[in-house]
Amino acid sequence: MRIIGVAGTAKNTGKTTTISALLEGFSYLNNNVVGLTSIGYDGEEIDNVTGLLKPRLFLKRGSVVATAAACLRAGSAELEILETTDIMTPLGRISIAAVKSDGLAVVAGPNKSRELRRVLDRMTEKAGCDIILVDGALNRIAPMIETEGIILATGAARNPDVIELAEETGQICSIFKLPEAGKIYKQILGGFKTISVVNRDGTVEAIRYPALIHEDIIGALKAVLTEKACAIFIPAAVSQPVLNRLVDIFKNRLKGLTILLSDPIKLIIGGYPGDVMNTTKRIESFGGRIEVLKEVPVVAVTINPFYPRYRFETGVYEPGYVDEKFLREEIKKAVSLPVVNVLKDGPAELLKVLGFHKKG
Amino acid sequence: MTVQKKKVLLAPLDPVHDIGLKMIKRGLDQAEHDTILLPPDYSPEEIIKTAMDNDVDVILISRTLGYRVAEILGSFIDLAEASGIRERVRIGIGGMAIRPELAAELGFDAGFGPGTTVEEAVAFVEGREYVKEDVSRSKFKKDMTEKYDYTFKNKRIENLLNAIVDGIIDYVKNKTTPGVERAKIRERMLESTDETEVLKLKKEYARLCDNVVKVYYDSGALKEKTRHLTAEELKALETYLEKLKLRINPLKLQHADKNPMVFIQYGTGCPFMDIAHIKTCEAWGADGVVHFDPSWGARTEGFFEGYITHEEDGSVITYENLRIIKDALMPSTLWQVRAHRGLNTPETVLLAGKVGADLTKINIAYGSLGGGTDPERLTVDAVAAIKYAARFDMPFDVVTNEELCGVPAHKAFAGMLIVTMLGLRLGAKPILQPLFCYSPEVMISGQMRDNYVDFNAAKISALRSILNAPIWCGAPIGFLTQTEDRVQSSLSTALHASLASVLGVDGISIASADEAYSGGPISVAARIDTLRATQSAFRFFGHAEITPTRNSEIWASQIVEGIESTLDSVAKNGNFVDALYRGLLGSRGEGAYPGRAGRGTVTSL
Numbered sequence: 001m002r003i004i005g006v007a008g009t010a011k012n013t014g015k016t017t018t019i020s021a022l023l024e025g026f027s028y029l030n031n032n033v034v035g036l037t038s039i040g041y042d043g044e045e046i047d048n049v050t051g052l053l054k055p056r057l058f059l060k061r062g063s064v065v066a067t068a069a070a071c072l073r074a075g076s077a078e079l080e081i082l083e084t085t086d087i088m089t090p091l092g093r094i095s096i097a098a099v100k101s102d103g104l105a106v107v108a109g110p111n112k113s114r115e116l117r118r119v120l121d122r123m124t125e126k127a128g129c130d131i132i133l134v135d136g137a138l139n140r141i142a143p144m145i146e147t148e149g150i151i152l153a154t155g156a157a158r159n160p161d162v163i164e165l166a167e168e169t170g171q172i173c174s175i176f177k178l179p180e181a182g183k184i185y186k187q188i189l190g191g192f193k194t195i196s197v198v199n200r201d202g203t204v205e206a207i208r209y210p211a212l213i214h215e216d217i218i219g220a221l222k223a224v225l226t227e228k229a230c231a232i233f234i235p236a237a238v239s240q241p242v243l244n245r246l247v248d249i250f251k252n253r254l255k256g257l258t259i260l261l262s263d264p265i266k267l268i269i270g271g272y273p274g275d276v277m278n279t280t281k282r283i284e285s286f287g288g289r290i291e292v293l294k295e296v297p298v299v300a301v302t303i304n305p306f307y308p309r310y311r312f313e314t315g316v317y318e319p320g321y322v323d324e325k326f327l328r329e330e331i332k333k334a335v336s337l338p339v340v341n342v343l344k345d346g347p348a349e350l351l352k353v354l355g356f357h358k359k360g
Numbered sequence: 361m362t363v364q365k366k367k368v369l370l371a372p373l374d375p376v377h378d379i380g381l382k383m384i385k386r387g388l389d390q391a392e393h394d395t396i397l398l399p400p401d402y403s404p405e406e407i408i409k410t411a412m413d414n415d416v417d418v419i420l421i422s423r424t425l426g427y428r429v430a431e432i433l434g435s436f437i438d439l440a441e442a443s444g445i446r447e448r449v450r451i452g453i454g455g456m457a458i459r460p461e462l463a464a465e466l467g468f469d470a471g472f473g474p475g476t477t478v479e480e481a482v483a484f485v486e487g488r489e490y491v492k493e494d495v496s497r498s499k500f501k502k503d504m505t506e507k508y509d510y511t512f513k514n515k516r517i518e519n520l521l522n523a524i525v526d527g528i529i530d531y532v533k534n535k536t537t538p539g540v541e542r543a544k545i546r547e548r549m550l551e552s553t554d555e556t557e558v559l560k561l562k563k564e565y566a567r568l569c570d571n572v573v574k575v576y577y578d579s580g581a582l583k584e585k586t587r588h589l590t591a592e593e594l595k596a597l598e599t600y601l602e603k604l605k606l607r608i609n610p611l612k613l614q615h616a617d618k619n620p621m622v623f624i625q626y627g628t629g630c631p632f633m634d635i636a637h638i639k640t641c642e643a644w645g646a647d648g649v650v651h652f653d654p655s656w657g658a659r660t661e662g663f664f665e666g667y668i669t670h671e672e673d674g675s676v677i678t679y680e681n682l683r684i685i686k687d688a689l690m691p692s693t694l695w696q697v698r699a700h701r702g703l704n705t706p707e708t709v710l711l712a713g714k715v716g717a718d719l720t721k722i723n724i725a726y727g728s729l730g731g732g733t734d735p736e737r738l739t740v741d742a743v744a745a746i747k748y749a750a751r752f753d754m755p756f757d758v759v760t761n762e763e764l765c766g767v768p769a770h771k772a773f774a775g776m777l778i779v780t781m782l783g784l785r786l787g788a789k790p791i792l793q794p795l796f797c798y799s800p801e802v803m804i805s806g807q808m809r810d811n812y813v814d815f816n817a818a819k820i821s822a823l824r825s826i827l828n829a830p831i832w833c834g835a836p837i838g839f840l841t842q843t844e845d846r847v848q849s850s851l852s853t854a855l856h857a858s859l860a861s862v863l864g865v866d867g868i869s870i871a872s873a874d875e876a877y878s879g880g881p882i883s884v885a886a887r888i889d890t891l892r893a894t895q896s897a898f899r900f901f902g903h904a905e906i907t908p909t910r911n912s913e914i915w916a917s918q919i920v921e922g923i924e925s926t927l928d929s930v931a932k933n934g935n936f937v938d939a940l941y942r943g944l945l946g947s948r949g950e951g952a953y954p955g956r957a958g959r960g961t962v963t964s965l
Contacts, residue, residue, distance in 0.1 A: 010431055041465035068464065073606060090463040090471045111437075111467040112446050137465050138434035142441035193444065211443035214409040237442035239405050269438040 003120055004299075004354060005147035007136040009172065012157035014304030015136050016042055016055045018342050018350070022133055025347030027060045029356055035129035037066035037109035037119055039144070040137020041091070043075060044106055050308040050317040057107060057135075059099045064127040066119045068092045068108040077103030083126050087115045094119060096127050107135060113143045120146060131356075145265050149297045150176075151350065154331070155304030156322040162330050169301060170334030171273035176264045176298045178280070181291040185260055189233050189293065195221060196235075198260075199228040211236035213270075218246050225250070231258040240271025244279045247286065255287030263294040300338040300353045303327050363391070363486050369416040371398040371407045373423045373436060380454050380472075381422045387478035388485060404436040408443050418485045419451045421468075430466065437467040452484050492609065499610065499692035501718065502621060502647075504830045504866045505755045505789040514826040514920070520927040521781035528782055528936045532743045534965045537958065538568040538661055539737070540744045543706035546663075550679065550714055569662025576664050583656075586670035589632065594667060594684075597632050601688055604639055610690070613645035613891065615898040619861045621694065622894060623869040625836065627652025628881055630669040631681045635688040640884045644891040648694030648719070650835075650869060651685065653677045658702025659732065659957050663711075677708055682715040694718045699745055700759055701731025703958045706744040713752030719791075720749055720756040722783075725775025725945050729952035730762040735940035737958035742779070743786070750788035757793040757832050758783070764839070766800040766951025769819055770922025775945040777923065778936065780829065791830045794819045796856055796868070797839035800951065807915060812841060813859055817908040818915035820863045825920060832867035833860045836875065846873035850889040854897035861898060862906045870894060 004022070008015040019036070026034045036059065043057035059065060059077045069092025072079055079097035087094040091108045096119070099105070110116045116134065123129045134147050139158075144150055152172065159165040188198055195217065196206040205224035209217045212234045225232070238261060247254065261267055267276055267290075280290050305327050309320030324341060332339045340349045370385050372378035378400050385395045396414060398407065411419055419440070423433060433453065440446055453463055454472035463471020470484045483490035512518035545565045552558050566577035575581050582588070589597075613622050624641045626634045626649055638649050654674030657663075667684065668676045675681060682697065689695055696719035699708035705727070709720050724742045728735035749756045758779045760772035776792060783790035796816050802808040807815040816833075823831060838856035842849035850873045860868045872882045873889035930939040939945060946952030 040467060041461050044461065070460070073603065088469070090460040090468065108461070108464040111464070111469075112441060114447060137467060139431050140434045140438050140467055142438040143467075209412060211408070211412075213405040213439070213443060216409070236444040237439050239439075242405070266442050269435065269442050 002130065003132045003134065003146070003148045005134040005136060005144040005150045006153055007141045007144050007150050009139055009152070009154040009169070010158040011138045012047070012050070012304070012306065012308055013155040014153040014302050014306075014342070016057065017304065018151055018153050018302045019133055019135050020055055020057060021342035021347040022350060023058065023060070023063070025351045026131060026356070032130040033062065033064060033128050035064040035066070035123045035127060035132040036105070036107060036135065037116070037123070037132065038107040038135035038137060039109060039111050039116060039140060040135070041108040042106070042135050042137070043071075043104065047308075052308055052317055052319065056104045059103065059105045061099055061102050063099045064096065064123055064129050065099060065105055065107060066094055066096045066109050066123055067106065068094055071106040071108050072097065074106040075104040077101060077105045079105075083122060085119065085122065087119065096122055098127065109135075111143065113146055116143045116146045141265055142269060145263055145294070145296060147296070149299045149354075151300050151302060152298050153302045153304065156307035156320070156327070157304065160307050160320065160322050162322055162327050165327070166330035166334040168273050169331055171277045172268065173298055173301070173335045173337060175268050175273060175276055175280075176296060178261070178264050178267070178290060178292050180295050181258070181260055181293050185231065185233075185258075186293055189260065192233060193235055196233045197221070197224045197226075197229045198231040198233060199226070200230045201228060211238070212242050212246065213237055213239040215242060215245055218242065218249060221246075222249070225253070229253070229257060231260050233260040234266070235262045236266060238267045238270045240267075240276045240279055243270070244275075244282070247279060247282050251286045254283060258289045258291055259283060261290070261292045263292050263296055265296060298337060300340055300350055301331060301335055302340050302342055302350075303331055304341070365393055366417040366485050367394045367396075367414060368418045368420060368485055369396050369398065369407070369411050369414065370420045371402060371410075371422075372400040373402070373404065373407065373421045373433070375401050378422060381420060384420060384454075384478055384481045387482050391482050391486075393485060404439050407436075408440055408445060411445055411449060412443070416449060419449055420454065420481065420485075421451065422454045424455050424457065430462075433466045441467075450484070452481070454481070494609065499612070499647075499690070501692055501694055503755070504621065504791055504832060508828050508830050510784055510827060510829050512827045517777065517826050517924060517927060520924070520931050521777055523931045524778050524927065524936055525781045525785050527934065528739060528743070528778075529785065531935065531937060532740050535740050535962050536965055537737055537740050537961050537963070539703050539741045539958070540706050542568050542662060542704070543710045543744065543748070546707050547710055547714075565662070570660050572660060573662035573664060582664060582668065585672060586664075586668060586676065589667040589669055593632060597635065597684070601635070608639065608643050610643050611645040611895065613647070613895045613898060615895075616861075616902050618864060618903065619898045620833075620857075620865050621647040621867040622857070622891070623648040623650055623694070623696070623832075623867060624887060624891070625650040625652055625869060625871070627654070627674040629654070629672055629675055631667065631675060631684055632669070634675050634685060637882075637884060637887065638685070638688065638693075641887055641891060642690050642693055644888050645895060646693070646891060648696060648867070649689070650696045650721075651675065651677075651682070651698060653698060653702070653708070657704065661703050661958075663704060663707060677704070677711065679711055679715065682711055682717070686715050686717070696721060696757075701727035701733055701738070703733060703737070703741075705738065705741040706748060709745040709748040709752075709754070713748055713754055717754060720745075720754050721759055721793075722746055722749065722756045723758045723760070723776065723779050725772070725779065725940065726759055726762045728940055728955050729767065729775070729946045730765045732955040733957045734959040734961075735954050736937045736962050738955070739937050740962050743782070746783050746786045746788050749783070750786055755789035755791055756783065757791040757834070759793040759835055760795055761835065762946050762952055763795045763799045763801065764797070765946070767946035768801045768922065768950065769794070769799070770919045771926050771946050771950070773819075773823065773919065774923045774926035774930070777826070777927070778930070780827075791832050791866070792823055793832050793834045794823060795835070795839065796833035796837040796860060798841045807911070811909075812856070813906060814908045814912040815915055816856070816859060817863055817912045818919060820865060821912065821916040822919035822923070825916065826923070830867075831865040832869070833865050835869040836871035837868050839871070839876075842871065842873070842876045844877035846886055846889050849873040849876070850893035853890040854893035857894040858897040858901045859906055862901065862904075
């Protein structure tokens with residue numbers, strides 16, 4: 001795995017710490033050029049929202065970073081620009097730079113999938129990156145579709161109730177594991193960018209909307225959904241309440257029908273994971289299936305017992321913690337993936353999961 | 361170039377607030393773009409569906425930031441991305457808590473925080489790069505003296521001043537002091553490239569210094585609580601300034617053309633810290649900065665050398681210290697190095713001129729009656745200093761801080777006018793610096809019992825009736841009206857600034873909100889308090905007037921009469937220096953004591 005995303009379930013769930021641990025781990029591996037970018041903004045000293053101190057990003061000489069103009073001199077690492085792209089962000093154009101001396105970096109990268117793709121390609125082709133880490137932002141996950149695999153960072157900042165958090169983490173991982181559709185659908189639907197109905201005779205009827213995010217769109221779908229339909233393809237976002245409504249309306253026609261999504265992320269962003277899982281179960285209970293054209297594997301879950309506790313009486317945040325051992329045990333029970341607290345365990349386990357082993 | 365018409369969806373992703381969006385909508389409508397403004401409280405799905413249905417080019421979201429709101433905005437952007445609209449729709453976010461860094465973290469294409477103009481949002485919609493007005497480029501150094509011809513309207517006062525100044529010029533002829541001689545040696549040292557000659561000159565210089573300075577030139581040892589900045593500290597300063605240069609985008613304090621230039625005073629003891637204070641004040645709009653030297657420096661014959669910091673108020677004057685401070689200034693910042701009191705007055709003005717200061721400060725009357733220097737010594741030194749100021753084309757203000765000792769305004773003004781005339785006769789450009797404060801005189805006599813307006817206005821009016829010269833109110837304005845309450849201090853400063861502006865003065869010096877009661881170093885935040893308050897007050901009054909009561913006119917006449925009678929007594933006395941000793945420009949009973957530092961050091965050539 002060469003392009004690894006670190007996505008968080010919320011702010012302060014440990015994305016930066018996970019990235020830092022990976023950067024440290026990769027620094028022990030010889031002959032690998034490590035690249036770093038972010039779909040948001042990271043590496044700053046003080047959190048933009050909570051005002052609490054944040055972990056920093058330390059880059060070694062020889063690594064590569066893609067970051068916005070305003071961040072190029074914001075850290076202590078000496079950077080040499082290799083290429084300045086035309087990709088704009090609120091902090092200026094994205095440049096790809098080589099790290100000339102060890103130091104801290106502030107990273108604000110491309111925030112859209114298409115732009116992330118372009119930057120990743122340039123980091124590989126122009127800067128010769130062997131491994132690229134894509135740092136997430138907040139609870140944002142959509143651009144992570146461009147990675148080859150995701151490390152999911154979760155923790156008390158998402159929900160300090162450990163039982164609820166573990167249950168939700170399990171549900172997120174289950175959505176990520178939605179089965180992949182057969183080749184035939186990939187061939188048929190290759191060029192379609194809006195919601196389409198695939199008929200058993202191989203014909204496809206499309207409507208104008210790419211995303212299923214409003215009940216009105218079900219109405220438009222109704223017009224093209226006939227008895228011949230064998231699949232409904234939704235290439236963009238799927239809102240769970242709307243999908244649930246679709247199940248209500250078409251429950252008698254779901255038997256043998258496949259609901260195809262581009263990837264699991266399109267569903268994850270559409271509602272609470274528990275509600276999403278309930279809806280997928282309803283689809284299956286009516287004899288339908290839900291599949292994805294592209295899988296995005298979650299390779300590990302990192303946990304963080306820290307959370308910014310909001311004091312309503314003063315209007316400020318202060319550090320809070322849940323029991324780390326309990327958190328680890330509950331998350332382990334909920335997911336069938338390696339669970340790592342990088343602050344305690346270090347980067348070794350993650351490197352192993354990603355297929356990298358320390359040499360010498 | 362014709363701008364392509366855009367379709368813009370404005371959506372408050374907020375239960376209530378949409379004022380900012382309404383303002384932007386008006387700007388976009390005026391620029392002939394199509395706009396759709398959604399009511400508050402639409403869901404992210406409804407906003408995105410509306411964007412799809414209307415094929416919009418841009419979405420502008422507004423949102424106040426609170427608990428968990430960052431996640432809500434992150435989810436919105438994710439939904440927009442996963443819905444496929446980000447390929448062609450650009451999305452901006454606005455709100456009072458939004459900064460570019462946060463907008464980047466949230467994944468938006470642009471962020472509009474406090475101070476955003478409608479034009480900035482329109483530029484984003486039109487895909488134009490918005491170039492913020494760079495105040496540092498549009499700001500330029502103003503010469504406070506340029507519009508004044510120094511014509512005396514009061515001929516009687518002019519004649520009296522000429523008579524007194526004739527006497528001063530005659531008195532100092534063929535006289536010199538260690539201060540005058542050191543300045544001459546310092547100049548030769550600065551101009552020499554021959555190391556042997558410089559070493560010889562240093563020995564000559566040291567012979568004219570007090571023991572504490574002699575020791576330095578002999579052994580390199582500095583006085584207690586004083587040390588050289590280390591190489592690491594100087595390097596760190598360089599790095600600090602480099603980083604700052606990229607971030608600084610100064611505010612402008614003035615709202616109307618008539619608003620005066622605003623000066624702050626610094627003197628933390630450490631040049632590095634001074635620079636941090638200066639840069640902060642420049643960023644918050646200060647037009648000029650004033651260098652405060654330590655009080656012991658004024659009492660000590662001779663200067664040290666090198667980059668020196670010390671643990672007391674006031675920053676040590678050396679060529680090197682002044683140089684690094686000068687190099688750190690924005691090109692538009694006016695820089696004044698004070699030389700108004702003390703035993704190093706000529707050398708201070710020389711160094712200020714050599715380093716490139718814009719202004720200096722010289723006043724014999726204050727320096728010798730309130731500043732502790734012997735009147736005869738300061739008279740001889742001041743004449744030499746004023747000659748340097750003239751040579752370096754460096755206007756100097758004549759401060760009247762002896763008012764703070766208890767000297768009545770008319771006497772302080774008489775002293776100020778004598779030095780002003782002396783400056784004019786020696787080819788320099790003096791600036792009148794009346795105090796704009798709650799002085800002991802008015803505390804006793806009650807001229808400010810009702811308001812702070814009348815007597816301050818009377819002072820300005822009196823000076824205006826005498827001559828056409830620049831006026832810079834000091835120092836700082838509102839002195840003794842401020843308390844330990846920073847809000848009160850800022851408001852009082854801002855009101856005094858507004859009054860000064862309404863009276864049409866050219867400059868003001870302001871204190872920080874904690875200056876009077878800091879009990880130690882002044883905090884940077886408190887500096888920002890008064891700068892922001894002053895900016896806000898200038899905005900509030902614009903070209904509006906403040907009308908003093910009838911008392912102001914009466915007091916203005918009394919001040920002029922008082923000046924005349926004081927000058928008359930000095931002229932009749934026949935010797936300015938003797939008049940200072942005798943208390944004609946401020947008596948012991950009024951709180952003015954002729955200084956003793958440097959007494960007996962004037963020698964005949």
